[in-house]
Amino acid sequence: MFNLSDGVKKALILIPTEPLPANTRVALRRKHLAALELAKAHRANFLIIGHPKSGNTWLKVMISRLYQLRYDLPESKLINTDEFPRKIPEIPRLAATNGYYSYEGEVGKLLASGAADNPLRHKSVLFLARNPIDIAVSWYHQFTKRQSRAKQELINYFIDHPIDRHSISMWDFVRHSDIGLPSLIEYQNTWARNVRDLEHGMLAKYEQLRSEPVPTLHKITQLMGENFSEDEVRA
Template sequence: MPDRYRRAAIVAATGVLPARARTGLRRRWLAHHYSELTKRADVVTAVHPKCGGTWLRAMIFRVYQQHYGLETRRVVKSDEFARLDSRLPRFVFSNGHYSYESAVAETLDTLAVSDQPRALMLMARHPGDIAVSWYHQFTRRITARKRELIAAEMAAPIDPRSITRAAFIANEEIGLPALIRYHNQWAARMREHPHGLIVRYEDLHTAPAETLARVMAHLGEHVDDTLIDEAVDFAGADNLRRLESERYFKNSGLRQKKSGDPDTVKVRRARVGSFRDDLEPAEADWVDDMIRARLDPVFGYDTSLDGS
């Protein structure tokens, strides 16, 4: 049974239960499922919502689709490609942080070196940019069941209907402070893993072909530059928006949630440093101060948005 069907079965089986029982069972059963996925994965990629995970997955999808001649329009998230061709790796793309997905990080921390996935990646992005986009995602796009599971583990759950952007970004459990902790924790895992790789969202902007080629080499695939360039074009923001509106992808998560509402699309502005356009100057300065004081300097975000 494909991994996505197992997740759907758990959600369906618990759907009729009262909220407390429903969230408890979903958290436990889905955590077990993600733990098992992690144990058998060849590649684990940690990607927080709004870090460019869709962009990276679309590029990887296109390279494998074209290189191996796969007849699929389902972007890889776990076993989709391995089920079509046994030569291809099993993936886990997960935030590894919220609710049941924390089982990914917890499982990695318990595995012996010999049992670790052969490759580990972290998709990083400037936390200020994530914070603004994550606010729109959490309050307007995320599914009710995911929001319910996240809220169930918060000491002080937030109301997505009324929370302001400023309050969301400052929130210790889900805003900028949490995003900084998230990056620091995964950076530490990258250092400890023999084949850990940090991929920055900003590098995909400034050098998309070179960055994708580095990712594919990390996955053990050395493909022609022409194929890399085609995958970059395919996964460009404008083309992804077009494909999203045309419902090209089989993944339900890659479809616009509400027609006519630009803040409910999966691919929003895809810009670097856009948080400064959204926030008041004092709020943006606070973001910069927090990053300089707390974020691991390995990311280069304490100096400039492009790492220069």
């Protein structure tokens, strides 16, 4: 039986649906990507929730470095849901999601404050918060210049007022768009409440991870159930 990576599974959803009409393409992608996202979350031992441009990838690089040093793994490998655990079962599975936009919101629904009891609510969950003003500027550049067409299309179908990345100004994006500053503030507040109500939930700030990287990362690894020493974290 083939054991496909999550990246291959995602490609097998995106590529065959590309020629379809937009409405059909988005509906099918949302359905099947949501199923993949939920499967990744359920398999994971540790969940990272964070809005795009909140430092999620940076945190994964820092966590990856700990396992690279402990298990003598290549520096080029970044910890994903199944990247390391497929080779070394002792390494916990990690999943990162924004828990809000399009198909990723299916994970968010299960972790929302007041949601019915389910297995995800008993996992270790970190919300990586960041000043929404700082997110907004980076998010503008990400969405208008670097976001994949597939992801942008899914988000545009998710919001009430689709965004034309070729014409929108930074000011209009940040102040008036459906994914601008007001939405970012609500997102941060909502997820702060969500993790507060979880059995093993924790909020860490991007700014704190930058100013106090060793103690902050050490707390995060403890939430993961790991026993990295301060010296390992400092390395």
